[in-house]
Amino acid sequence: MIFLESRLQPLNGNRRMGNPESGGFPVQASNSFSQADRLWMQHAVSLAARAEQEGEVPVGAVVVRDGAVLGEGCNRTISHSDPSAHAEILALRQAGEHCGNYRLPGCTLYVTLEPCCMCAGAMIHARLQRVVYGAADPKTGAAGGVFHLLTDARHNQVPQVSGGCLAAECSDQLKQFFRRRRMQQT
Secondary structure: OEEEOOOOEEEOOEEEOOOOOOOOOEEEEOOOOOHHHHHHHHHHHHHHHHHHHOOOOOOEEEEEEOOEEEEEEEOOOOOOOOOOOOHHHHHHHHHHHHHOOOOOOOOEEEEEEOOOHHHHHHHHHHOOOEEEEEEOOOOOOOOOOOOOOOOOOOOOOOOEEEEOOOHHHHHHHHHHHHHHHHHHHO
């Protein structure tokens, strides 16, 4: 059993996600991620650390195809004064520019935090093959944490979603950031 985020939500095997009427697709929760998955998620964690050093919420993302990085990003909402400058969006933009196409078939996006609705929508439009996230987001997660947007069967194309890769490390990074921020405000 894997526990994600501070609310200790168990994520057992496959969870059925999506609108109940539409069937939904499973979110894979596994402690058997490949070595490559762990390495790419570790890269996303290092990108998240870069965001934190710059005063941003520590979230990092990387888009990979055939073992090569096509795009990467970390949160830049504050420094860019842009509410859409999430790590995932920046990584998708960079990957699209690299490929010369907004569609990114065969790509995997690794992100340290379960995507929000905005990012999930962009991932669907990019036609990613796979999304791997670290920590679950019980407040705004769109891969089953709160919303089921990323896994809704009504989309023309639905990526395979795997949650919990380096979950403890990703969750701890976020918890420590917010703990320090609260201490600075008092």
